[in-house]
Amino acid sequence: MAAVRLCEPSELYNLLNQRRGGVSRLAEVNYLYLIGNSAPSTGCTGRCSRFDSSPGTLLLPEWVEVDSMQQVVVYDSSSSSVQDGAALCARVLEKMSLNPVLILRGGFQRFSAMYTFLRTEKILYTMTELENLKVYPVEVIPGLLYMGDLSQGRDGSVLRDLKVRAVVHISQSGAPESGFAHGTHAMLNIPLEDSVTSDLYSSFEKICCFIESNLDVGSRVLIVSRLGRSRCSAVAIAFLMHHFKYTLDEAWKSVLKCKPSMRPNSGFLQQLFNWELHIKGTNLTDISQPYF
Incomplete structure (x- = not known):
């Protein structure tokens, strides 16, 4: 079972802006899974979904294979510790993941305030769109x-x-x-x-x-x-x-x-x-x- 830890907004920013062979790594099926219960902060990945923070079972899309994901990041509106709203989701994912599950410190609010240029309403991308995403330094x-x-x-x-x-x-x-x-x-x-x-x-x-x-x-x-x-x-x-x-x-x-x-x-x-x-x-x- 993997661990759960907080990650800074800059860490998520860097995860979103990796490239391999001149193509955004977000086009890789098992690179990053981003899940939250707030409005999408980036929409930069097809591997993106939402969770319900109320008690109950976490339902994942059929295409998600958490144990094969290299990076798993959970966010809500303003998490500040591993005990906040996103923690319930993170603890469930932790049992399936081989790698640490990250909770975004400050959540959607802090990340979107720091990286306003990454905000978009778009969630689902075609493979061609993912391969041609703008990658920042x-x-x-x-x-x-x-x-x-x-x-x-x-x-x-x-x-x-x-x-x-x-x-x-x-x-x-x-x-x-x-x-x-x-x-x-x-x-x-x-x-x-x-x-x-x-x-x-x-x-x-x-x-x-x-x-x-x-x-x-x-x-x-x-x-x-x-x-x-x-x-x-x-x-x-x-x-x-x-x-x-x-x-x-x-x-x-x-x-x-x-x-x-x-x-x-x-x-x-x-x-x-x-x-x-x-x-x-x-x-x-x-x-x-x-x-x-």
Whole structure:
């Protein structure tokens, strides 16, 4: 039997905005089951239904196989603990699930207030619609720092919805491709290819100072690289180490939780190991661990 725990709105936001092979993971039959007794907060998945919080039997749609779902999230209007209204539903699902059942902290009210651009009345989607859903950059620091690919960085509606005012752009050319907003966003361009021999370490200090200076004045920052997996994740990890004084292990796990597909190349991993020595004065992380 799995556990029941609270999840923050940013965790659900990141679950909704994962991509595999260029397609939203919400198109995967057994990726996410979202169930609530309030108005739909996102409608972003065909695996979505409602429950009745009154005492009785929880009736699930025939197509739901809870034991095969990778993620199960329950919400009501304003849950704040594992004892609130959504807990009854979560405890029933817990008995069927192989993975922890999550209760959305703050429920529909808090999530919809934070991510108004995800609200929709639509609940059922065709497979084609799911495959073509807009996927937003993941949230590394809630409401402050985001990480994505070049297509997301070029999408003006994404930048507006997330209220991004500064972009760290890492690409082989270093010059932002057409579509990036010039003049309206602070831009730091880092010319660097995704290669094990590329020197990203020498740019860590400049990038961290750029991000920190923008966050200090209330500007949200987006880090982008071509696929949003190697270069931008290495930069996000380096910033968490700089800003929060995390070890490499702590920063790596934090970004991995936001985006499980992230993967700095082996050259960047060694440079992050060197960055840990710079930040902490000693190396505290064993990079021979299998998750690196």
